[in-house]
Amino acid sequence: MTHKLRIGIAGLGTVGASVFQLIERQNNRLALRTGRQLQVTAVAARDKTRDRGIDVSAVAWFDDPVALAQSDQIDVFVELMGGDEGPARLAVEAAIRAGKTVVTANKALLAKHGMALAALAQQHKTSLFFEAAVAGGIPVIKTLREAMAGNSISRISGILNGTCNYILSRMELEGLTYQACLSDAQRLGYAEADPTFDVGGFDTAHKLALLSSLAFGTEIDADAIYVEGIDAIDPLDLKMAEELGYRIKLLGVAERTATGIEQRVHPTMVDRTKPLAQVMGVTNAVTLSGDAVGDLTLVGAGAGGMATASSVMSDLADVARGARVETFALPLEALEAAPRAPMQRHEGGYYVRLSVLDRPGAVASIATRMAERNISLESIVQRKPADHDKGAVSVPVVLITYATSEEGIRAALDAVFSDGHIAEKPQLIRIERN
Amino acid sequence: MTHKLRIGIAGLGTVGASVFQLIERQNNRLALRTGRQLQVTAVAARDKTRDRGIDVSAVAWFDDPVALAQSDQIDVFVELMGGDEGPARLAVEAAIRAGKTVVTANKALLAKHGMALAALAQQHKTSLFFEAAVAGGIPVIKTLREAMAGNSISRISGILNGTCNYILSRMELEGLTYQACLSDAQRLGYAEADPTFDVGGFDTAHKLALLSSLAFGTEIDADAIYVEGIDAIDPLDLKMAEELGYRIKLLGVAERTATGIEQRVHPTMVDRTKPLAQVMGVTNAVTLSGDAVGDLTLVGAGAGGMATASSVMSDLADVARGARVETFALPLEALEAAPRAPMQRHEGGYYVRLSVLDRPGAVASIATRMAERNISLESIVQRKPADHDKGAVSVPVVLITYATSEEGIRAALDAVFSDGHIAEKPQLIRIERN
Numbered sequence: 001m002t003h004k005l006r007i008g009i010a011g012l013g014t015v016g017a018s019v020f021q022l023i024e025r026q027n028n029r030l031a032l033r034t035g036r037q038l039q040v041t042a043v044a045a046r047d048k049t050r051d052r053g054i055d056v057s058a059v060a061w062f063d064d065p066v067a068l069a070q071s072d073q074i075d076v077f078v079e080l081m082g083g084d085e086g087p088a089r090l091a092v093e094a095a096i097r098a099g100k101t102v103v104t105a106n107k108a109l110l111a112k113h114g115m116a117l118a119a120l121a122q123q124h125k126t127s128l129f130f131e132a133a134v135a136g137g138i139p140v141i142k143t144l145r146e147a148m149a150g151n152s153i154s155r156i157s158g159i160l161n162g163t164c165n166y167i168l169s170r171m172e173l174e175g176l177t178y179q180a181c182l183s184d185a186q187r188l189g190y191a192e193a194d195p196t197f198d199v200g201g202f203d204t205a206h207k208l209a210l211l212s213s214l215a216f217g218t219e220i221d222a223d224a225i226y227v228e229g230i231d232a233i234d235p236l237d238l239k240m241a242e243e244l245g246y247r248i249k250l251l252g253v254a255e256r257t258a259t260g261i262e263q264r265v266h267p268t269m270v271d272r273t274k275p276l277a278q279v280m281g282v283t284n285a286v287t288l289s290g291d292a293v294g295d296l297t298l299v300g301a302g303a304g305g306m307a308t309a310s311s312v313m314s315d316l317a318d319v320a321r322g323a324r325v326e327t328f329a330l331p332l333e334a335l336e337a338a339p340r341a342p343m344q345r346h347e348g349g350y351y352v353r354l355s356v357l358d359r360p361g362a363v364a365s366i367a368t369r370m371a372e373r374n375i376s377l378e379s380i381v382q383r384k385p386a387d388h389d390k391g392a393v394s395v396p397v398v399l400i401t402y403a404t405s406e407e408g409i410r411a412a413l414d415a416v417f418s419d420g421h422i423a424e425k426p427q428l429i430r431i432e433r434n
Numbered sequence: 435m436t437h438k439l440r441i442g443i444a445g446l447g448t449v450g451a452s453v454f455q456l457i458e459r460q461n462n463r464l465a466l467r468t469g470r471q472l473q474v475t476a477v478a479a480r481d482k483t484r485d486r487g488i489d490v491s492a493v494a495w496f497d498d499p500v501a502l503a504q505s506d507q508i509d510v511f512v513e514l515m516g517g518d519e520g521p522a523r524l525a526v527e528a529a530i531r532a533g534k535t536v537v538t539a540n541k542a543l544l545a546k547h548g549m550a551l552a553a554l555a556q557q558h559k560t561s562l563f564f565e566a567a568v569a570g571g572i573p574v575i576k577t578l579r580e581a582m583a584g585n586s587i588s589r590i591s592g593i594l595n596g597t598c599n600y601i602l603s604r605m606e607l608e609g610l611t612y613q614a615c616l617s618d619a620q621r622l623g624y625a626e627a628d629p630t631f632d633v634g635g636f637d638t639a640h641k642l643a644l645l646s647s648l649a650f651g652t653e654i655d656a657d658a659i660y661v662e663g664i665d666a667i668d669p670l671d672l673k674m675a676e677e678l679g680y681r682i683k684l685l686g687v688a689e690r691t692a693t694g695i696e697q698r699v700h701p702t703m704v705d706r707t708k709p710l711a712q713v714m715g716v717t718n719a720v721t722l723s724g725d726a727v728g729d730l731t732l733v734g735a736g737a738g739g740m741a742t743a744s745s746v747m748s749d750l751a752d753v754a755r756g757a758r759v760e761t762f763a764l765p766l767e768a769l770e771a772a773p774r775a776p777m778q779r780h781e782g783g784y785y786v787r788l789s790v791l792d793r794p795g796a797v798a799s800i801a802t803r804m805a806e807r808n809i810s811l812e813s814i815v816q817r818k819p820a821d822h823d824k825g826a827v828s829v830p831v832v833l834i835t836y837a838t839s840e841e842g843i844r845a846a847l848d849a850v851f852s853d854g855h856i857a858e859k860p861q862l863i864r865i866e867r868n
Contacts, residue, residue: 022584022726029651032768033583033760131581137727139581147565147573149467150456150747217463275733278712292456293571293744296734299709301727310727313584323757326467334466 008074011081014305034320069095105132118327129315137307151290158286208252260339349431442508448739468754503529539566552761563749571741585724592720642686694773783865
C-alpha cells in the first residue's frame, strides 16, 4: 500500500466537520477501496475553542488557511470556507502553487475564477476537484466528466437551489404567498437573513456556469447567464400551472442552440409528468441530455453537511486512487470560447398572465397584438375572479403560446401595455419540455 | 500522448454497432478528455456479410471471439455477445488470462460467474468493467463504486427491467390486462417471444446481484435472491393501488437487515410521491440510500443500443485514463460472505387482495385470523363489485397491513384459506417506502 493520503481541511462548518467524521468512520473501507489510507493531518478554522462535535486535538491546527494550504503536512487541500475572494481564493491559489491537489465545494469561487484556477492547476500539474460545488450530494460532476464521456451533450436543466424549490413547493401545496414561505424557510434555516443570493437565482447561476462548461467543453462564462428569481411568482401562477398540467420550478438551463450556448436561470413551467416536476422541497435534481444516452436525471439532497460531505469524499476517494483530472474535463486550450446565445433569441413556449382591464374588446385587442408577431396561442384561460363582485376593475387572463422568440413575445406585450388594456406588468414564465 | 488504446469488440448487435459508431464519432473529444486515442482495431461476430450500418472493412475480423480476446492487436476486450456460458464466458476468461482489460455488458455472466472472473482478473492484475450490465445508460455502477465511496449503503431499490415497467405502466394507464400489454410489448420489440426471463423477474435479479455486491461489499449471491414476476398482477390491483396512493412497480430491492443481506425481486406497492413511482414506460431508475448522502435516485434509459453503448463508453474512457478497478469495488478477500436474510423474515407492510365468499361473518373471521398473529390493519376496502347483480358469489376485499413479517402474513392467509372463506389464492403485494 502506498503511503497515506494526508488531508488538510480549511473551514470546519457543518460540511467540514462532516468530512472529518466521514473520513474517520469510513477509513478502513476507504483504504480497501482506494488502496490508500486517508488521514486528516491538519485543519484551519477561525475559532479553536468552538464545539463542532469532532475531536481535532490529534491534528495540526492552523489559524491561517494559506499556511495550511502550503504546509508540508498535507497532500490534499480541502477548501470548505466559501467566498469568491479573500481567504478561500488565496488559500486555493497557494495550495495549487505548492503542488497540492485541491478539493473544494466553492461554486462562487469557481464561477468567478474557475478559468484562472484551472490554468494555475494545469501549470502546476495538479488537479482541482469540485463535486461538492454543485447539487450537494448528487454526483453530477462525475457523471458529466466521466460517465457521459461518450456523449455529445445538448442540454442540461436542473433544480439546483433547495431554498427556491422549498418555497415554490410550499406555495403550491399549501396555497401560501411567496413572503409567507420565505419567512418559514428563514425560520427553518433553509434561507439566509438576506435571501437574495438564493431566491434571486444567483446561486443557481454559479452552479449552472460550472455544469455548462463541463457539458459543452466551453470556457466558464457566468456573466453570460440570464438570471431571474422567484420573488414575482404569485400563488395564482401556481394554481394556473396545476390546471394547465405544469409545475413551476426555478431551473438553471444550458443549451446548445444554433446561435451558441444559451444559459439561463428563471422560474419555469415544467410538464408535470417529467422527472424534474416531481422534485419537491429542498431536494435538487438535474437532467442531462446526451445524444447516446438520452435524458439522464439525478435526484438527491442538494445541501446539508453530510450530503455535501459525501461529494467531498467522492473526490477524496478519486485522489486516493491516483486519479488526475482536468478541472473542466478538457485541457484548457481545448475549451471553446463559445458564442453567447442572447436571451432575446431564446425560443420556446410562454405562459403569460395579464391583469386585463374589464372592458369590451380588451382580449380581442391582445390576441391581435400576438397575431401581428406571428405568436400562436395554444390556450387562453379567462375566468371570473373570486373578488369580481366586489368591484374589481381587472380580470386575470392567461395565455399559453406555442414556441416563439423572447424578442417577439416581449414586443407583443409592450404593445399590449401601450394599448392600455392591462392594469399591471404582465407575468411571463417560460415553458420547458423538461 | 500515450500510445492509442486498441479496442476489440466481440458481438456486433445493436449495442456493439453503437459502440463502434460512438468511438468514431467522439474520437477527438475522447482523446482530449482521456489523454489517449481510442481505436477499434478488431471485431468478432458471427456473420461478416450482415449490414450493421457500420464500416468494419478497416478493422481485423475474427470469427472466433476467443481468438479476438487473445489477439495482440487489442488492449481492451469488449464483450457484447451475451449468455452466461459458452463463447462469452470462454472469451472473457481468455481475455483476462491474456492480461487484457475487459469491458462487458453481460449481467447474466457476472451474476453467475462474477466471483470467479473477479478472482481471475485480480490474479492477472487486470480490470473488469461492467457499467453497461445494469440499467443500460444509467451510471449506477460508477456511482456505487466511486461517487458513494464515503457512504455506508443501507439499501438499494430499482426498476431494472424496462419490459416489466412498460407492461405495468400500460396496464395502469389504460386499464388493460397483463396479456394484452405483454402482446403489445412483444409486437414493439420490448419483450422476447419467450418473455419469462424479463417478466419472471430473473433479469432484474441478475442486475440486483451485481448492485448488491457493490453496495454492501459482499460476495455475489444471486441464488439467494427471492424472485417473483409480474404475471399475476390484475388490473384490479393497479386500480386499488391508485386509490390507496401507490403505484405497482417490479422492484429489485437489496437491504442490510439485522439478520443479513435481504435481496428480493417482486411487484411492489410504491408510494406515488416517491421518485421510483414516477418512472413510467421502458425507463429504468434506481434509488441508492447512503448514511451520508441520503436517498440518491438515478433515472434514465434502461435499454437500447445507444444508451447501453453510452455506458460501455464510460468504461472505455476510464480505461483510457488509466483507471484500475477492483471488479466489485473491493479486493476479493475483503468482500464479505454476508449471511442471507431469508424471505420468511422480511418485515414490511402488505397489500392483500382476497376474493371473499359472500356470506355473513367472512370478513370478521379474516380480521380475527390477522389479529391472532398480531397483524394490524391500516385499512380494509370492500366494495360491491360491478358484476354483483349478476350473481357473483365472491367479492374483492383489500387489506393493507402495518409492518409485519412475511412468515406471519403467510400463516394468517393459510388460516384464512383453511377456513373456507375465500374463493381463490390471495393476492399478496409488498409495500415499500421507496
